[in-house]
Amino acid sequence: MYQDIMKISASHEWLILESETIGIVGITDYAQDLLGDVVYIELPKIGQHVSAKQSIGVIESAKAASDLYSPVSGEILAVNDDLNADPGLVNRAPHSEAWLFKIHLSDLTELATLQSAAEYQVLIGK
Amino acid sequence: MSKTPLYDCHLQQQAKMVDFCGWDLPIHYGSQLKEHQSVRLDAGVFDVSHMTITDIHGPDARAYLRYILSNDVAKLEQHPMGKALYSALLNESGGIIDDLIVYRCANAYRLITNAATLQKVHAWLTLKSQAFNIRLQPRADLAILAVQGPNAIAKVAALKPHLATALCVLKSFASLNDQDWQFARTGYTGEMGLEILLPANEAACFWQALMAIGVSPCGLAARDTLRLEAGLNLYGHDMDESVSPLECNIVFAVDLRDVTRQFIGKDAYLALKASARQRHQIGLSLASGGILREGQKIFDGEKEIGVITSGTFSPSLKYSIALARVQAPVTKPFVEIRGARLAVQTTAIPFINATLKGC
Known part of the structure; x- marks a missing residue:
């Protein structure tokens, strides 16, 4: 389930590099399980410049609201509009169809602050 | 645990x-x-x-319950044994110590109270029982x-x-x-x-x-x-000791018909009822823009007038619903979610009506 190409933040977002400077971001299966049924998602705006670890949106499950963070700094290139109509996709396919946004990384050194999939699985005890 | x-x-x-x-x-x-x-x-x-669950035994059980409960267990006698009544347990200020169901059973009355209030309710039931010949039996x-x-x-x-x-x-x-x-x-x-x-x-x-x-x-x-x-209150959220039954839509749980019946909290209840001081419970719904949650503030124009006491995503309606307590009825309320003020609809309570049919 956790792929070797994923880099994962301490706040449970995964990032997969699509090219040297463009990454796709989502939340981990572990995070979706903690949240429970997701019912509403507020994503950042296309063109928005975001900083790593800054709250840039919200994921609301039936039980609570959680901030959404970006694992890296950069400019938002695309967001997954499918999630507006079907937020539960995050529960069903957190590592694939329920990607959240694409980001153009502005500081590649931040990648070193993220964990490998193997390290992350140790962290969550899986 | x-x-x-x-x-x-x-x-x-x-x-x-x-x-x-x-x-x-x-x-x-x-x-x-x-x-x-x-x-x-x-x-x-x-x-x-x-x-x-607490069973109440003894010759004074009926008189005791008529004194400590806002609803009147006497009316259970019009029904077959086993009939239940929803009631509040009020303090002297008319605030709600707990909400409960009381059953009239063959040998006793049976109270079902909340888990969150276990200790304070037991202490209250015991304290108020001193003048009565009753026995409380936890089940x-x-x-x-x-x-x-x-x-x-x-x-x-x-x-x-x-x-x-x-x-x-x-x-x-x-x-x-x-x-x-x-x-x-x-x-x-x-x-x-x-x-x-x-x-x-x-x-x-x-x-x-x-x-x-x-x-x-x-x-x-x-x-x-x-x-x-279903528009049902949750103790500790939509009601607590600072809230009167007048302020959370449970006036049906306060029985004033027997004017000779003196019950704890009655005077405070009547005084609040006669005043214009009481707050109001309203239903709210929000079709888009987030989920209504307990603690979010309600505004009438620029004026803060209340707070959401329970809010959630309604799985049946597919949008967010909430109960709120406000100082005055309001026609065009706003809710503050993450710093933004959103227009929110007032909605009848209950939010859904199930078709209740037997088997």
Whole structure:
């Protein structure tokens, strides 16, 4: 389930590099399980410049609201509009169809602050 | 942490467990939304054994309850034995110490109170009993299962064929006894259903039998969305000791018809009723822009006028609903979510009306 190409933040977002400077971001299966049924998602705006670890949106499950963070700094290139109509996709396919946004990384050194999939699985005890 | 007699059953069914008022209880068994729908469309069962059962014995039990409860147990005498009444337990200021159900049974009255209020309610019941010849008997030997949904009664009847006819015609807030078991036509979901009080050592077996005929196990999370859609208050959220029954839509639980009856909190209740000071409970809904949650502030124009006391995503309606307490009725309220003010609709309570039919 956790792929070797994923880099994962301490706040449970995964990032997969699509090219040297463009990454796709989502939340981990572990995070979706903690949240429970997701019912509403507020994503950042296309063109928005975001900083790593800054709250840039919200994921609301039936039980609570959680901030959404970006694992890296950069400019938002695309967001997954499918999630507006079907937020539960995050529960069903957190590592694939329920990607959240694409980001153009502005500081590649931040990648070193993220964990490998193997390290992350140790962290969550899986 | 306390465990109910069904603790092992929950673990076997991969429940996600949480600490609820010192009880280790299932929040869900995988998906709270599916559990919610199973109750609206078919039948689900909740372990509510954490709730407190107290039997009240003694020659003064009736007089005692007429004094400590806002509702009047005397009217239970117009009904067959086993009839239930919803009531508040008020303090002298007219604030709500707890909300409860009281049953008139053959040898005693039976109170079912909240888990969150266990200690303070026990202390209050004891304190106020001094002038009365009564005895309080905690019933930790009983478990409670709430089987709820349009097919709930038929499914229980299938497991209790000797009671099937009686269960199918049981009226709302009536109950029947079968040895140590009590079957009550009550619930907290707005659906048809039963709350079943049974010996703790028989609870796991009955739970498994319910599973075997397709009743879905449901956790606290679904219980909360179901009760909120039905417009039912949750103690500690929509009501507490600073809130009068006038301020949370439960005036039906205050019986003033016998003008000679003196009950705790009556004077404060009447004074607030005659004043223009009381706050109001309103229903709200929000179609898009986020989820209404407890604690969010309500505005009338620029003026802050109240707060959401319970809010959630409604699985049945597919949008967010909430109960709020406001200082004055308001036609065009706004809610503040993450710093933004959003227009929110006022909505009738209950938010949904189930079609209640027997089996």
